[in-house]
Amino acid sequence: MVANIRYEDIVKAPKALLHDHLDGGLRPATIVELAAEVGHQLPATDPEELGRWFVAAADSGSLERYLETFAHTVAVMQTAPALRRVARECALDLALDGVVYAEVRFAPEQHLERDLTLDEVVEAVLAGFAEGSAEAAAAGKPIRVGTLLTAMRHAARSQEIAELAVRHRDAGVVGFDIAGAEAGFPPTRHLDAFEYLQRENFHFTIHAGEAFGLPSIWQAIQWCGADRLGHGVRIVDDISTEGPDPVLGRLAAYVRDKRIPLELCPSSNVQTGAAPSIIEHPIGLLRDLRFRVTVNTDNRLMSGTSMSREMALLVDAFDYGWAELRWFTINAMKSAFIPFDERLKIIDEVIKPAYEPLLRD
Numbered sequence: 001m002v003a004n005i006r007y008e009d010i011v012k013a014p015k016a017l018l019h020d021h022l023d024g025g026l027r028p029a030t031i032v033e034l035a036a037e038v039g040h041q042l043p044a045t046d047p048e049e050l051g052r053w054f055v056a057a058a059d060s061g062s063l064e065r066y067l068e069t070f071a072h073t074v075a076v077m078q079t080a081p082a083l084r085r086v087a088r089e090c091a092l093d094l095a096l097d098g099v100v101y102a103e104v105r106f107a108p109e110q111h112l113e114r115d116l117t118l119d120e121v122v123e124a125v126l127a128g129f130a131e132g133s134a135e136a137a138a139a140g141k142p143i144r145v146g147t148l149l150t151a152m153r154h155a156a157r158s159q160e161i162a163e164l165a166v167r168h169r170d171a172g173v174v175g176f177d178i179a180g181a182e183a184g185f186p187p188t189r190h191l192d193a194f195e196y197l198q199r200e201n202f203h204f205t206i207h208a209g210e211a212f213g214l215p216s217i218w219q220a221i222q223w224c225g226a227d228r229l230g231h232g233v234r235i236v237d238d239i240s241t242e243g244p245d246p247v248l249g250r251l252a253a254y255v256r257d258k259r260i261p262l263e264l265c266p267s268s269n270v271q272t273g274a275a276p277s278i279i280e281h282p283i284g285l286l287r288d289l290r291f292r293v294t295v296n297t298d299n300r301l302m303s304g305t306s307m308s309r310e311m312a313l314l315v316d317a318f319d320y321g322w323a324e325l326r327w328f329t330i331n332a333m334k335s336a337f338i339p340f341d342e343r344l345k346i347i348d349e350v351i352k353p354a355y356e357p358l359l360r361d
């Protein structure tokens with residue numbers, strides 16, 4: 001699969017992940033078990049077949065249809081034990097893939113179909129991440145997992161979710177996000193929540209510039225004050241490549257000048273139609289222009305992917321080597337929502353020492 005780098009070495013190398021959805025990363029076998037417990041009807045009950053179903057169903061070229069597949073994961077995440085289980089497995093799966101730092105997001109408002117309160121939902125997930133991280137560390141694969149709470153952009157609970165995030169900030173919630181269908185639901189609908197978070201000195205990212213273009217990115221940054229862009233891939237619409245050198249428009253220049261991190265998710269973008277293929281993905285141009293590019297999984301289940309696989313796809317498509325993989329990893333770590341000294345410690349004590357021998361080879 002990979003020309004100049006072995007896949008198992010990518011798995012071993014430390015990686016940092018900023019954009020991964022908890023409800024987009026369940027193990028198919030877990031979905032089958034949990035669905036049987038609650039009587040939820042699945043499109044397939046054989047785990048392998050179910051895994052293939054998710055990838056195929058999400059492969060539609062439309063974000064709206066991609067999002068429909070989440071009905072089957074959200075349906076089995078409605079009790080504290082189920083939430084705890086999927087969070088534990090998420091931490092373990094990421095750690096086994098060599099991810100040393102991850103920010104995992106989910107929307108608490110989607111897990112209230114039974115009798116849980118918003119706070120109970122968050123507590124169950126945090127307990128699962130703590131459990132999975134402890135097990136991973138014991139197995140020699142330490143990982144730090146930070147939680148982001150997402151509000152759904154078509155709904156009207158963002159202020160409540162923002163307050164929920166701040167309430168749990170000292171227990172592992174490190175940021176806030178909005179997600180869901182982008183077209184027709186601009187981020188400015190949630191301005192109150194973003195202004196509240198700013199007054200609380202809290203961090204947030206916004207899904208913007210995925211299914212909808214520059215106006216969404218502009219609002220996310222200049223109206224809402226987003227620290228990072230979830231995807232943000234459409235920023236290329238503000239870069240002209242017609243002449244001998246690329247020319248940046250004012251918004252693209254602002255994003256680059258301010259070092260605003262782009263949480264790029266290559267496979268997910270191909271599935272939703274935001275990019276035509278991996279090889280044509282704007283990540284190549286954005287990296288060449290030295291935007292603050294990070295590589296992410298988005299939804300491991302729907303894309304049949306992992307952090308190592310996303311890196312390997314880029315190695316293949318763009319002929320990247322360890323220097324680029326290290327750059328993506330350090331970019332992500334610099335852009336994390338945990339405190340500066342903790343970010344630096346992971347860069348200096350985990351990432352740099354591990355990449356040093358790889359760069360020498």
Ligand SMILES: O=c1[nH]cnc2c1ncn2[C@H]1C[C@H](O)[C@@H](CO)O1
Nearest residue numbers: 021023070105106107150179180207
């Ligand atoms: O790539 C995405 N764009 C917009 N919304 C998304 C994406 N991936 C997942 N979501 C939605 C579906 C999930 O149920 C929700 C919370 O994780 O976030």
Ligand SMILES: [Zn+2]
Nearest residue numbers: 179207230298
């Ligand atoms: Zn996403």
